[in-house]
Amino acid sequence: MKGEIVFNKKLSDKYYYMKIKSPDFVINAKPGQFFMLKTQNFDYLVDPLLRRPFGICDIDNDCFTLLYILIGKGTYLLSNLHPGTIISFSIPLGNPFTIVKNSKVALIGGGVGIAPLLFLAKTLKSNNNFITLYYGGKTKDDIHLIEEFEKYCDNILISTEDGSIGSKGVITDLIKNFDYDIVYSCGPKPMMKAVINLFKNKVSKIEVSLDERMACGLGACLGCIVYLKDGEKIVQKRCCIEGPVFDGYKIVWEH
Template sequence: MKQQMDFDVKDSLQLGGNYGLLKLRPIAQEMPLIEPGQFAQVEVPNCKTTYLRRPISINYADKHELWLLVRRAGAGTNALCDLRAGAKLNLVLPLGSGFSTQVSGRVLLMGGGVGIAPLLMLGQRLLANKTDVTFLLGARTANEVLQLDLFRQMGETHVATDDGTLGHHGLVTTHPVLAEHFDHVACCGPMPMMRAVTAIAKERSINCEMSLENTMACGVGACLCCVEDTSDEGNVCVCTQGPVFNINRLKW
């Protein structure tokens, strides 16, 4: 069930110069069950120029804690990254439908930049389900490969950086591990990356899911602003039918 909840900011960490990790604790309500790939609509406190909430992927959640990994993309996300421990934050969650968590065979989780955020929780869930998981993380440069230690603790983790400062030198979509066999790919990242991964997966007939980040207003399927044109239903809300879509539905 979706709900509106107040949280305490327990910890606020600056990552890689351009990112913030907010560790939140619910104040009064009990944490709802959250599926990997779901998101929250996050209020932006202390910001004169924003009006709407910001849709942010849930990076990690358990009964007591919820993490949001935020890229500084504008005034709203800057204000969120600038929050300090002790601040209060209002969230509407959990929203959308997440990644498939019952998948068989060898699974690749691919994240680009802040797109790695939902893959942390997805990796944890897939491992708990005894799935064979490999991670491939991409970023512009070494210090923007976020939460690398946490991914490495989970399993085989490959890295690509645009400038070659860590791992494979080049786009994540050119990493040699992609030549190996995978049965299922889950991906979240910038649009050009997701389109390139979709092309690769279609060519090789790999089952593949993408997490989209279309601009949203309501987050609950009421305003119809965030639509994606699908092959089966035409324009559908990314906030309710997504953010995760099987590439079979996308007209990419």
């Protein structure tokens, strides 16, 4: 698929926010899905060879957005693309979050892992849910899109490890209420593991979105294997096909 870049905003030294116009993409997009994006737009270049996976951050009419962080050549090239550029990407991929109705829900995100929770928050609000957002980062430079989340979340709690915005500490320090019907989380694995341990036996369902290295996004390369509990067994699942959203209680975090 192809779309036109509407904007490519620099939010901080390492965070960028991009909007792409593509009516065909947004028709089938669901919260929690991802897509594989070609980070350079010159047909005669083959470096980087592989597309990069990104979560769908939000849907706005016939456009979708992504939040990304500079971590290598691919995202560096992406950060230099200008509005009007035609860019190539896959259809929406992977399994989405479960959407509940008339419930109390908690969204727990860390760093760039906050990205897929915005589209989720918007969808949950349209289904009459009461939403609390817990958002953590290392510094204030890791906290973004708060004004967007305020449109959909009833409560927002923020923490940073250095105390530069919100409370000082990690985000799980702020979780005192466990009266939720479902919890959704995306972010660093240590954070999500801590969330699982904190809510264990207190909330019946937790869904997590995993950010594994994906080369193909189609399940062929087996490069994004995650390990899940299946009764007494431990089974392998492909994050790109069976995920990226999983039952948090089934994840084997030590693998």
